[in-house]
Each structure stands twice: as structure tokens, then as C-alpha cells.
Amino acid sequence: MAFGPYFLLATLEGLVTAAVLALTALGLSLVFGVMRVVNVAHGEFYMLGAVLAWWLASLVSGHPAIGFLLALIVSPLLVAAVAFLAERLVLSRLKYEPEATIVATIGLLYIIQQLALTFYGPEARPVRAPFDMRIALPWFGYSAYKLSVIGMAVLLMLATWILLTRTKIGLLMRATQSDRETALAFGIPVGRVYAGVFALGAGLAAVAAVLIVPTQQAHYLMGLDPLLLSFIVVIIGGLGSLRGTLVAALLIGLSDGIISMFFSPTLAKMLATLLVALVLVFRPQGLFGTAMR
Amino acid sequence: MTRAGARNLLLHGAVLVLLFALNFVLPEYHRGILSRVMVLAVFAMGYNLAFGYTGLLSLGHAMFFAAGLYGAGLTIYHLGWSVWPAFGAGLLAGGVVAAAIGFLALRTTGVAFMIVTLMFAQVFYLGTLYFTTYTRGEEGLILPQASRKLELPGAELILTDPAVRYMTALTLFAAVLVGIFLLVRSSFGRALVAIRENEERMRMLGYDVFANKLLAMIVSGVICAAAGAAYAVLFGYVGSGFAAIQYSILPLLWVLLGGAATTLGPLIGTLFMFYVIDIASGLTRAHLLVVGIALILVVLYFPKGIAGTIRERWLRWLQ
Amino acid sequence: MAAMMPLLSTKGLSCAFGGLRAVDGVDFALPCGEIRAIIGPNGAGKTTFVNLVCGRIPASSGKVFFEGRDISRLPAHQRVRAGIAYTFQITSIFPGLTVLDNVAPAAQRPSARQVAASGSSRERALHALEEVGLGQYAHQQAGHLSYGHQRLLEVAMGLALRPRLLILDEPTQGLSDGEIENFIALVREIGRKATVLLIEHNMDVVMALSDRITVMERGRVLAEGNPEEIRADQAVQRAYLGA
Secondary structure, three states: OOHHHHHHHHHHHHHHHHHHHHHHHHHHHHHHHHHOOOOOOHHHHHHHHHHHHHHHHHHOOOOHHHHHHHHHHHHHHHHHHHHHHHHHHOHHHHOOOHHHHHHHHHHHHHHHHHHHHHHHOOOOEOOOOOOOOEEEOOOOEEEHHHHHHHHHHHHHHHHHHHHHHHOHHHHHHHHHHHOHHHHHHOOOOHHHHHHHHHHHHHHHHHHHHHHHOOOOOEOOOOOHHHHHHHHHHHHHHOEOOHHHHHHHHHHHHHHHHHHHHHOOHHHHHHHHHHHHHHHHHHOOOOOOOEOOO | OOHHHHHHHHHHHHHHHHHHHHHHHOOHHHHHHHHHHHHHHHHHHHHHHHHHHOOOOOOOOHHHHHHHHHHHHHHHHHHOOOHHHHHHHHHHHHHHHHHHHHHHHOOOOHHHHHHHHHHHHHHHHHHHHHOHHHHOOOOOEEOOHHHOEEEEOOEEEEOOOHHHHHHHHHHHHHHHHHHHHHHHHOHHHHHHHHHHHOHHHHHOOOOOHHHHHHHHHHHHHHHHHHHHHHHHHHHOEEOHHHHOOHHHHHHHHHHHHHOOOOOOHHHHHHHHHHHHHHHHHHHOOOHHHHHHHHHHHHHHHOOOHHHHHHHHHOOOOOO | OHHHOOOEEEEEEEEEEOOEEEEEEEEEEEOOOOEEEEEOOOOOOHHHHHHHHHOOOOOOEEEEEEOOEEOOOOOHHHHHHHOEEEEOOOOOOOOOOEHHHHHHHHHHOOOHHHHHOOOOHHHHHHHHHHHOOOHHHOOOEHHHOOHHHHHHHHHHHHHHOOOOEEEEEOOOOOOOHHHHHHHHHHHHHHHOOOEEEEEOOOHHHHHHHOOEEEEEEOOEEEEEEOHHHHHHOHHHHHHHHOO
């Protein structure tokens, strides 16, 4: 077969990866931007979203779209609730001290992972796609669901953007982000805003996972890759910069799709991680945004 | 020597004597655990030098442990080296990796430093998977029994023998403990603590902060590599699991739990955690759950760790 | 010729942040043994200037000479080793360590000059503490000292380096009147052995201590002279002192 079909397929797969990655990384970036803490358990919220999606979808019978829709709505809410609780019970008591927070979220990572293993088990399980259709492209047919993932991710990001820029909740978040002390002085409930941001960040990771489980199976160890990729995206994009996050997700998603089509995925991951570590060493402000301290 | 110095010397000596005596009284199972704990406590002591004393919160120390593990393991397995040169290869590998990573990562501070070290360690881990022809990846290599012999003048120690293994682990542990004990009392050790407390002030007192931190990273890396190399020859297994993220988190947990910037904290933390997991694994298979809960409880309620709290409350002289 | 050579001099020293030229082409010379004060309104570039001298921030252009040697490219810690000590405007100590351990790093670092110095590093550290009158607090935790004592500790750290040039950045800020009087006596004493460069807002301190005064405004040197000349200078009065 010629180069063309491979390339088109790799590009499409890359776009799907980029869309899901952008949502996940947006959550991580939001948490860092507002709270100035790094959430190492972010990948586990993603995994939890996928695992809960499988559980919720398995509760209902009938058309697969019913189960999927239920998962799409309820799973992110449940994950957000877990994150909200974790924030109130642990992070808030650490006063968001950056290093203690990282250690605590590592603890959270292990707890969520092991609970998933205990209650969900070591198997990988898929959720059925809400519809099963193939769209005919020049060389091959392609899953219409995968294309719809891109569309849904774009819609969700748009919704997040509107939430942040056009609503009172978003205003509170931005006020807290720019100056915590002043926000406190103006009577903004900073603690609850932080908990809300943490929950929103986790919810975004979960919804990204729900979108992807019909094409990739849910597994209790699936959180590590999205965590590292999100780190990469957020670092390249510049921490706290939403536009940078989107551009970087597109860049990483596409190159991941294309590189892993032609090279060993382990080598590709190795080189990408090395490259990003070097970016962080020599250009800590990222390629677009502001420095991480 | 001051009174506090004499007390510390006495206490550390007593700990070593106790560990020596335990070889003769412990049942086989617990002697095995303690051998492993002492080797891993060396890993934790190396980590403590970077994190506890110098304030460098690295999330990538698994790569130094693994550099020692593979440096010794691969030369024994593929090149048929004997234990001494293989151990040296492990130390060298750890030192070189630590120098290179330190040179790059120490340009960053704080959260960026944590993430950069995490990523470099991830590259190292992926490397052990990618070169699976030599490392056999997750499955790992079992070092042949015949190769695990330590040549000494006039004797040959069979490292697979439990008592020999225990004593070898204790020897390494004692050497590193004494080394750390002297190091933290030296002007270099004091300079590291002062850099942790106020880096800019030290710069303006004429100290090359970068060079001091780099040296701390290299010494820390070599100690961790010594633990890794010893692990390979004493327990005979070399696998990429030891390079995974989890083995960067564990020394952090051990040191936090035992008490950062205390000389005995790493041993206490490692020992404590081993037995907590040992007891918990009787109740649940999910031992990482215990690790996770321990991490959160320590940072929430016990940020100074066991030895750190003892020092703060009761024994102000504790080193 | 050697006698004429200043201890410290700068040629066209400049530093720009973005578009703002915080220090703008300063030519400056400080002879050995002098106590020199730099005064000027807030934002005149005084602190930036001394930070350029001791290498804490990089210069955009210009050169710094110390004992006749071009040190413009030396990193900060090497300038300290060359004999320039800097005390911070905002107190910068090691709060978790004892008072003695705060001074120890400065006393123990072996430099060419200190090899000749007498006593162990511990004795030198204690000596520096006694010089500033903190000898009795040597074993207290530094973070528990009063603010005035912390400022003195800061000076002791500088003294323990046995510098040729001691830079004091607003040392009397936040001190009581009584403490200021003691401080003046202390700096006079230090001035016998080292050259002192002092940034100071309190004009009583400036007039009491300095041999000469340099006035800065908007990143440039506005005037220079002995205290009487500066007091009489019209331009200085307009820019700073009175009007």
C-alpha cells in the first residue's frame, strides 16, 4: 500500500488523540493555573472516568447509546465529586504547599489505582460505542464515532471556555487565579473556588476518558500515559495558558499518531519525553506561556 | 567532640551492634526481610542526602538505583564479570547518570525540578524496556547462582547464603551510614543544609551553589547506585520494574516517614514501611493502597517523620 | 600609580529592565579605606547599582573593576571570594539554624585571604558575632532573634567573610533610635579595616558616617562630594533633600 493511506489514517488517529488529550490537559492546566499545584493523580481521575463509564453502561440494557449517554453525564460528575472531597479533606489542609501537594496527590494516585484494581479487577473492558457507523474515505472506511469524538471534544472545550470567560463562576476563578489575597479580601470563598477548580479539572479528565473508552478499553493502569502526555502538553504549551494547551495538544497528538505509526512506540515515547524534559530545562516558560515556579 | 556528638556516636554505634546481633537471633524469614531493608535503606539514605539535606525533591531517583542495578547486573550476566568489578561498574553508572541529570535538572528549581527528574527517570525506564534484548524488560534477568560470589583475600563469600547476604548488606549499610554521619558533620554537609535553607544567601557568602548541589546529586546518585548494585548481586534479580516511577516514590516515602535530614530516619522509614506492607498483605493484596494512605497521612499529620519528631520533641541532639 | 588605583570602579555600567534603564551609564570610583554612602530618591537605581557590582543581576553593558581587575564576567560567588561582601536589604538569614551556624558558612569557606587569618573557622565566626555584639546569642535559633538583632547578624555574616569591600543595603531600616546609634559606632569600627559602601535613607546616619557621598537619580550619578558639599549642592537639594 502507498504512503498516502497510512498518512491519512495516522492523521485521523492523531486528531482523535489530540482532541482527548486537549481535554485532559486542559483539566491539569486549569488546576495548575488557578491553584498553582501539580496534580499527579490527574491520570487516575481519567482512569476512574473510564472505569465508571464501563460500570454505568453495564447497568442499563437496550440501545448502547443509552448506556453511553448515562456514562457521559454521570461518570464525570462522580469523578468530580471524588476530586472535590479529596481537595477538601487533603489538599486544603496542606495549604497548597507545592511539594506536600505533589506527595499527597501521589498518595491519591496509588489509592485510586488500587481501589480500581480491587473493585473493577485487572481486566480491560470496552464500552459499546453509541452508534456503529463507518464513513467511506478514499482508501478505507473510518469509524464515524471516532470522528464524532473530535467534535464532542471541541464542544466540551468551547463550553469550558464559556464557563471560564462568560459566567460568574469563571469570573471568581479568574479573580482567584490573578490574586489570591485580594480575592480573599473581597470575600470570594477561595477555598470553595479551589475545590471547584479541582473538581472541574478532574471532571474534564473523566469526560475525556468516557469519550475514548468505546475505542480503547478501560483498564486500571490506563492513567499513566495520559498523565505524562498531559504534563508534556502543559509544559510545551506553558502552564496555565489555555491557548498554548490547545496548540500543544494538537502538536503532540498528531505527532504521536504519526510517529507511532512508523516507529516503535516505546522509542517514540522515550524521545518525546526526553525532548520535553529538555524544553523544561532550557525554556521553563514553555514554548508559549509563562514560567513554572 | 561535643556532648551531642558523643551521644550521636554512641547511638549510631548501638544501632549497628544491634543489627549485627540480630543476625544470630532472627528467624529466617525476618532476617531475609532485614537484609532487603538494609539495602533499600542505603537507597533511602542516598535519597535523603539530596532531598533531606540539600532540599532537592527529586522524583527520579529510581534511575540512579537502576543504573547501579543494571551496571552490576548486565556486566555479570552478559560479560561474565565477577562481583567486585561489576559493583564498580554499577557505582560508575550511577555517578555518570547522576552527573548528567544533575547538570541538566539543577538548572530548574521547585516544581519544575520535580517534573524534570520524573521525566528523565521515565526516559531511563522506557530505555530499559526498549533495549529488551539485553535487559529482558519487565521479565528481567536472573543472575546465575555461580556468579554471585564475593572474592576476598583468602576467602570467597557465597552471597546466596542467607547469613553471608545479611552480613554483606550490613557492611554496606554500615559503611554508608558512617559516610553520611561524617558527611553531614563536615563543612560540605553544613553548606548543603544552608543552601536548602537559603540558597541566595549562600551564593552571596561566596559559595558556588550549583557546584555544591551538583556534587550532592552525584554523591546521592552513587549511594543509590551502590544500593542497586548490591541488590543485583545479593538478590540476583535485575528487572525494569526497579526503574519505574514507583521506585522513585518509595525512597521519598521512606525518608518522609523516617524523618528527612536525619541520619537514622531512612532506616526507620524503610523498616516501618516494609512491616506495614508485610502485615497489610496478610489482609489485602492491594499493598499500594497502604503506600498511598501512608503518603497522605505522613504529609498531613507527620511532616517531620518519626526521627524528625523525636528530635523536635525529646532528643534535640539527635543528628 | 598603585596608590591612586581605586578599590572599586565602574565604567559606563548600565542595566535595563524592559525599556526602563534602571542604571544608566554609571562611572564610579571608590578609593580604598573610604566609607561611601549612596543616596537618592526611591527608584534612583541605588540597589540595582550595588547588585550589578556584586553580580546578583547581570549588567546590560559596562564594566566593573575590583582591585584593578575586570570582574564584569565573574559570577556573584566569585566576586564574594574576591572580597566583596553584600548584606541584603531585606534580611536574609538562615532562620532554622543557630546564630553561630549562620555565620559559620562565611567563616569556614577558605579563601586566599583567610588562610592567613588566625584561628579556626568557629573562632572566626564567634569573633564576628562579638564584633557586632551578638556573642551571647550564638546558640539561639536565628529565626527567634529580634528584628534589630537579625540585621546585626546579617552584618556579622558579611564581616566573617573578611571582605575588602562591605556593601550595606539600607542597614538601619526598621531599627530603633538606640539601635541606630550603636550601628553607627559599629560601621565606624568596621571602616577601620574595610572599605564600606552604604545605601542609606536616614540622613543622620549618612552625615555621621560617610567620608564622601554619591547622589543617584534616575539611574545616573547626580552629584558626588563630601557631606558638606552635598548638603550645599543646589541640584541635590532640588532633586532629593528638601524641595
